[in-house]
Amino acid sequence: MADYTLYYWPLPFRGQFVRAVLAHVGASWEERDVDAIFALKDAEPAQQPVPHMGPPVLIDNAEDVCLSQMPAVLGYLGRKHGLIPTDAQAAALTDKLVADANDLLYEMTLHNGAQMWTEQSWQAYLPRLGRWMAIFEETGRRHGLTPEAGSMLGTEAMGIADLATYALWGTMIAKLPELEPMLVTTAPAVAGLCQRIAQRPEQEKLRRDSDSAYRDEWCGGQIGASLRAVLEAKQPHGAPRSQM
């Protein structure tokens, strides 16, 4: 039996945060298919292994622990595998960065697709996306992160703060490459960190597997198509795609 069982859509998005951590700690995990996810999600709360609204759901098979909510899953895995600093402030900053990432995933998908992007709404949103990049960059810089070296909270080893930063920005620019120049300009130290993590063998393998399974999807659905449409219509820095 695998160490963990993961229920998440065949997409990167929130699931990639969990997968990046599982890959980092060298855990084995099995992913359930879409039918199983729907069956679990649509069951009455009393019938669910953990009462929840939607995936990701992670089961720790050896410990018989079942959790939903990406931030809670990362907190659990981080504490179990020593990826959260013991210092109280650094631990809380880890939670803070994960909550920031979760908020940004909502924003980029207009709250999981409640509305669709238009060229106008996307252009109006871009400064806020830049501000999120600057928030991550400034956090890292305060702890010694540079484009060439370091980690988000100044820890010697990579922790949840780094892996979540990578799962957010690294995955985003891999799947929505139109945003890469903006990240490199606005948050060069974060972009460097993402590049260093992406080159680790376990993350390279994860990315190959994910690319083969999810192709070019990031968040999926109509909102994913809407996001791609506005990105392809106009580059964040104003240059049309054909000139890039």
Place this chain on the structure above:
Amino acid sequence: MADYTLYYWPLPFRGQFVRAVLAHVGASWEERDVDAIFALKDAEPAQQPVPHMGPPVLIDNAEDVCLSQMPAVLGYLGRKHGLIPTDAQAAALTDKLVADANDLLYEMTLHNGAQMWTEQSWQAYLPRLGRWMAIFEETGRRHGLTPEAGSMLGTEAMGIADLATYALWGTMIAKLPELEPMLVTTAPAVAGLCQRIAQRPEQEKLRRDSDSAYRDEWCGGQIGASLRAVLEAKQPHGAPRSQM
């Protein structure tokens, strides 16, 4: 100097989670006014005590710790004041319930007011609100919570899981009383827990202070008015207001 300094809008909503915990531990705190919140929130990330997008922001004055993100603030206060179980699964379930609460606050305000409620969209949403209630109820029941006694995770003393449950559902039905019958029917054990916590002297005092400062506001803004309009137009159980 107060133990803590809190930056949050003069509203319950996410801020009440932090206030309920501060009141519970008997901490003193000072709240900054709206001008100070705007000045902090609009500053460049490099100028902010913690790089962040918006309130709540909490400063622990003695420890010189500054945090944003309600879930991170609750995690910090919970660990500092012994309000998070030491058991790994129970600690992660605490994070999970706080993340659930945070998601529900987004949903009830259509992602902080990105859209407005209509009678139709609100009626379509009600089953999902009921499911959130059932998720909290089932979680508590599994740990021995009844309408008369117990706690969300079976702990002897109240913890963050209980205080967050109260700050979510207890505040919601106090400010949007049209929803109380639905909570009592769907989640009687949660409703009982909220009532017991509300009767504690420190929470009674907090509620008196908050009522006097924020009147009948819950989330504020146009979305708050929109929410009140659909609630007053139609009771969740279908009875017009005049018959209640």
